[in-house]
Amino acid sequence: MEATLAAPGPLDVSGTLARFRLWGEDPASLLADGVFRRAVRVDGRWHGYELRWAGGPDDARLTVRVPGTRRTRVMDAALAQVRRICGLDLDLAAFYQAARREPVLGALVPRLYGLRPTLMPQPFEMLVGAVCAQQVNLAFAFTVRGRLVRRFGTEVAVGGQTVYAFPEAERLARAQVRQLRAMQFTVRKAEYIIGLARQVASGELDLNGLGERSNDEIMSTLTAIRGFGRWTAEWFLARSLGRGDVCPAGDLAVRKAFGHFFARGRLPSEEAVRRRAAAWGEHQSLAVHYLLAGQRLEAAAGGGGT
Known part of the structure; x- marks a missing residue:
């Protein structure tokens, strides 16, 4: 079964999906040879699908193929x-219009034209990934996350490849700390992931219902969970719910990007980052995405890395 999507506005598909290989392989989201593969669960069964694309940023066409089924619900x-993965529901045109009033962002838009943040398909996956990334570099975060996915995820065959469905909360709730320690998780991170999984699996924590709540309510709910602070909650708002009026100012990479573009390389405080970002209102999250990508672009051009 196959269907085609036309992007509503500019979309650089390759640039947007590059994050799935930028810091290492993601076995739950395989990107190889111009094809993106992932799995989706419908009525208790996993189905693999393939995403291919054609055209440039102004005429991108996305073709989704789900082999082995003719069910409309699966498609x-x-x-x-x-x-979600291609960020199609984000208002990029409005952000570009606002960016014209900011010299730094205005200069980045032509260089990153069509780049969109990816939104994680499932909130549980987003939060587990955030724990993996706490206080480590992203390459190591991808490594341990990949081990977790392969150990506890479900293998799904698609297009001659194997993709792993991200582990469900019910399965991780039964995991043991020693199993995660063997994957190089710290004791605390192992406890955070298993604790989160148990809250979700028991119904104590309804992650799917968070989207109906305000930013402050979501922040309060998430920061009450052991191991989850403001950093995690703000990234969840931005990269799971797609909230635009959020800036994860406590993130070191975000502070470095602001320092690179606005402070001549000096590292600004979290408060200084929040003050500057607040001026962008509902476009803060997109602005942060472009600043991070812009710094990586300049580091690559200069032979460095971020």
């Missing part, structure tokens, strides 16, 4: 994931 679920 609809795959298309919904693709919309």
Whole structure:
């Protein structure tokens, strides 16, 4: 079964999906040879799908193929994931218009034209990934996350490849700390992940219902969970719910990006980053995405890395 999506506005598909290989392989989101593969669960069964694309940023066409089924519900679920993964519901045109009033962002837009943040398809996956990334570099975070996915995820065959469905909360709730320690998680991170999984699996924590709540309510809910602070909650708002009026100012990479573009390389305080970002209002999250990508671009051009 196959369906095609036309992007609503500029979309650089390759640039947007590059994050799935930028810091290492993601076995739950395989990107190789111009094809993106992932799995979606419908009525208790996992289905693998493939995403291919054609055209440039102004005429991008996305083709989604779900082999082995003719069920419309499965295709609809795959298309919904693709919309999130490609950030299709984000108002990039409005951000570009606002960026014209900011010299730094205005200069980055032509260089990164069509780049969109990817939104994680499932909130549980986003939060577990955030724990993996706490206080380590992203390459190591991808490594341990990949080990977790392969150990506790479900293998799904698609297009001659194997993709792993991200582990469900019910399965991670039964995991043991020693199993995660063997993957190089710290004791605390192992406890955080298992504790989160148990809250979700028991119904104590309804992650799917968070999207109906305000930023402050979500922050309060998430920061009450052991191991989850403001940093995690703000990234969740931005990269799971797609909230635009959020700046994860406590993130070191974000502070470095602001320092690179606005403070002549000096590292600004979290408060200084928040003050500057506040001027961008509902476009803060997109601005942060472009600043981070812009710094990586300049580091690569100069032979460095971020």
